[in-house]
Structures are given as structure tokens and as C-alpha cells.
Amino acid sequence: MNIFLAADTVAEPEGVWGAIAGGAEYFIGIFNQGGEVFFGLMGGILPTLVVLLTAVNALIRIIGPEKIEALGVKAAQPGLQWYPVRYMLLPFLAVFFLTNPMAYTMGRFLPERMKPAFYDSAVSYVHPITGLFPHANPGELFVYLGIAAGITELGLGLGDLALRYLLVGLVVIFIRGIVTEWITARMLAKKGAAA
Amino acid sequence: MDGLNALLVKIGRGVGGVVGTLYQAGRDTIDTIIRNILPFMAFISFIIGLVLVTGVGDWIAQGIKGLAGNIVGLLIVSVVCAIPVLSPLLGPGAVIAQVVGTLLGVEIGRGNIPPQMALPALFAINPQVGCDFIPVGLALGEAEPETVEVGVPAVLFSRLITGPLSVVIAYVASFGMYS
Numbered sequence: 001m002n003i004f005l006a007a008d009t010v011a012e013p014e015g016v017w018g019a020i021a022g023g024a025e026y027f028i029g030i031f032n033q034g035g036e037v038f039f040g041l042m043g044g045i046l047p048t049l050v051v052l053l054t055a056v057n058a059l060i061r062i063i064g065p066e067k068i069e070a071l072g073v074k075a076a077q078p079g080l081q082w083y084p085v086r087y088m089l090l091p092f093l094a095v096f097f098l099t100n101p102m103a104y105t106m107g108r109f110l111p112e113r114m115k116p117a118f119y120d121s122a123v124s125y126v127h128p129i130t131g132l133f134p135h136a137n138p139g140e141l142f143v144y145l146g147i148a149a150g151i152t153e154l155g156l157g158l159g160d161l162a163l164r165y166l167l168v169g170l171v172v173i174f175i176r177g178i179v180t181e182w183i184t185a186r187m188l189a190k191k192g193a194a195a
Numbered sequence: 196m197d198g199l200n201a202l203l204v205k206i207g208r209g210v211g212g213v214v215g216t217l218y219q220a221g222r223d224t225i226d227t228i229i230r231n232i233l234p235f236m237a238f239i240s241f242i243i244g245l246v247l248v249t250g251v252g253d254w255i256a257q258g259i260k261g262l263a264g265n266i267v268g269l270l271i272v273s274v275v276c277a278i279p280v281l282s283p284l285l286g287p288g289a290v291i292a293q294v295v296g297t298l299l300g301v302e303i304g305r306g307n308i309p310p311q312m313a314l315p316a317l318f319a320i321n322p323q324v325g326c327d328f329i330p331v332g333l334a335l336g337e338a339e340p341e342t343v344e345v346g347v348p349a350v351l352f353s354r355l356i357t358g359p360l361s362v363v364i365a366y367v368a369s370f371g372m373y374s
Binding site: 026029030031032033034035036037038041042046049050053054055057058061062101102104105106107108110112113115116117118119120122123124126127128135138139140141142143144145146147148149150151152153154156160161164165167168171172175176179180183184187188191 | 213216217219220221223224225227228231232235236237239240241242243244245247248249288289292293294295296297298299300301302303304305306308310313314316317318320321324325328329331332333335336337338339341342345346347348349350352353354356357360361364365368369372373
């Protein structure tokens with residue numbers, strides 16, 4: 001520590017050498033700042049994440065992900081009341097229990113014409129869910145965490161954002177499922193007419 | 196005596212099972228942290244360091260502020276991300292969405308973007324989610340090749356509608372947040 005303090009009383013290097021030295025300090029400064037951010041993430045998010053992930057992983061193992069397969073069979077039924085099950089409840093449970101990318105295997109219980117819509121619906125939920133349940137997609141946390149970091153920086157709580165992201169996500173995947181199912185049906189009809 | 200033995204064995208098995216499950220869950224977690232989370236944290240930390248120290252941050256701020264600070268800009272971002280040719284290119288690993296999300300986060304933290312735009316922004320930067328993965332995702336759902344043929348364009352075109360729509364929904368849903 002004294003070495004650095006002493007440096008203040010010594011004349012700064014000047015001329016060409018001074019410029020190079022300044023450049024070196026600037027260069028290191030980038031990584032010092034990055035290191036500080038890294039340390040902040042390790043100290044801030046990581047410990048919570050470790051415990052949360054462990055708890056949810058254990059819960060999923062105890063419940064057994066195969067339990068939701070029965071719901072997959074039910075969701076395949078025609079009728080308006082099954083739309084919310086197929087494009088809200090099933091994608092949510094699939095992403096929660098099977099996580100990305102195994103969640104998409106739930107599509108095998110649905111008829112062919114619904115598979116693209118279910119995939120669209122499920123894949124669109126792998127980020128909204130990470131606000132509260134990061135275990136579902138640990139490799140892609142920073143879509144949410146990146147933006148959330150700014151909110152934390154301002155000293156605001158994250159609960160509001162995480163919950164709204166989760167709920168709006170549900171509405172969005174529901175709409176996405178309906179729209180994609182409709183487009184798929186139209187394209188299949190067109191293909192059938194052409195053949 | 197036999198009854199007591201059986202009971203002890205039963206308890207032992209039960210406890211062993213629970214402990215084993217918890218231990219395995221912990222092992223999975225540490226594995227995920229090392230494999231998936233830490234590498235991305237390192238990468239993101241470097242980008243944030245670069246943005247904060249160099250002038251790149253201010254330069255990006257100028258561009259982003261106009262786009263991410265208001266609903267019209269966010270709609271433009273979402274339409275661009277949803278263009279069927281672009282969306283599969285922007286998709287892989289959600290790397291683009293994560294980097295853009297981080298940059299937006301930095302600007303929100305600096306006060307250049309109002310915090311209530313965080314929710315619509317989360318949807319605006321992500322209409323391309325999974326667009327690179329459609330054939331694989333459908334194959335995981337045991338779809339026929341004919342379904343994949345129709346499904347890929349169906350999802351891509353659907354995003355053109357639902358991408359901007361999701362931004363509008365999120366914008367409306369963000370009323371009353373952080374204000």
C-alpha cells in the first residue's frame with residue numbers, strides 16, 4: 001500500500017513514455033472495472049443462485065418430472081377450454097420441470113398441427129421464467145439479469161419487475177400459441193390444396 | 196426384533212434417499228454454475244468494464260436512448276428482431292439478447308433510460324427467442340418432417356405479429372412500475 005502512496009509524491013512520467021504509461025493504466029483500468037463487476041456478480045447474485053438452484057433441483061427430483069406427462073395428454077384435446085392449458089399451463093410446467101431444452105419434448109403428446117405452436121409457446125417462456133426461477137434456463141440468465149442489474153443500480157427492488165415479466169410472459173406465450181396454431185393450420189391447408 | 200430391523204432399514208433408506216437427492220441436486224447446481232453461469236458472467240463483466248471505462252458507453256447511450264427510451268423505438272427494435280431472415284441469425288444461445296440486455300441495464304443504471312421501460316425492453320430485445328432452434332425443438336417433440344417444413348415458417352411469421360404485440364402488452368403492463 002505504501003508503494004502506491006509514495007508514487008503520488010513522485011513526478012508523473014512525461015513525454016512519449018508518459019503517454020504509453022497512461023495508455024497502460026487505461027488498459028488495465030478496463031479490466032479492473034470488469035473485475036469489480038465480476039466480483040459484484042459473484043458476491044451478489046451467485047450465492048443466492050446456488051441455494052435456489054439446489055432447492056428447486058431437489059424439489060423437481062422429489063416430485064418427478066414425468067408427472068406432467070398426463071397433462072400433456074389432456075392438453076391435446078380439442079375445444080376452447082384447452083387452449084389456456086396447452087399454451088399457458090403446459091409450457092409453464094414443462095419449462096419449470098424439464099427446463100430448456102428438454103421442455104420441448106412435451107410436444108410429443110400433441111397432434112402434429114399443434115406442435116409448432118407449442119414449441120413457439122414454450123421457447124418464448126424460457127426467459128420470462130428466469131426472473132423468479134433461474135434454474136429453468138441457467139445458461140441464458142442475462143437477458144433478465146442484465147436489465148435487472150440496472151434497476152438494482154438505481155436502488156429499486158426487483159420483485160415487481162420479475163413478477164410482471166413472469167405474468168406478461170404467460171399472456172404473450174398464450175397469444176403466440178394461438179397465432180402460430182392458426183398460421184400453421186392455414187399453411188397446412190394451403191399445402192394440402194396444392195398437393 | 197425383525198419388525199424393529201425392518202423399521203430401521205426403512206428409515207435408513209428414506210433418509211438416505213432424501214439426502215442423496217439433495218446432494219445430487221447440489222452437484223447438478225455446481226455443475227451448472229461452472230459450465231453455464233460463470234463463463235457468461237466473465238464475458239458480461241468484461242463487456243460492462245469496457246462500456247463503463249471507454250467512451251463506447253456514451254456512444255452506445257446516444258444510439259440506445261433514442262430507441263429504448265420510448266415505446267416507438269422499442270417497437271422498431273422488436274420488428275427488426277422479428278424479421279424472418281434475421282431472427283434465426285440473432286437467436287443462437289440468446290447471446291445477442293443477453294449482451295443487449297446488459298447494455299440496456301447499464302444505461303438504466305446510469306439514468307439514461309427510465310426504469311419503467313425495463314419491462315417492454317425485455318420483450319423488445321427478444322422476439323427472436325428460439326428462432327434458430329425450431330427444427331431441433333420440433334424434433335424433440337417428435338414432429339414429422341412435414342410438420343417441421345410448415346412449422347419453421349409458421350413460427351417465424353408468427354413472431355412478426357406477436358413480437359411487436361408483446362412489446363405493447365408489456366408497455367401497458369408496466370404502468371405503475373417504478374414511478
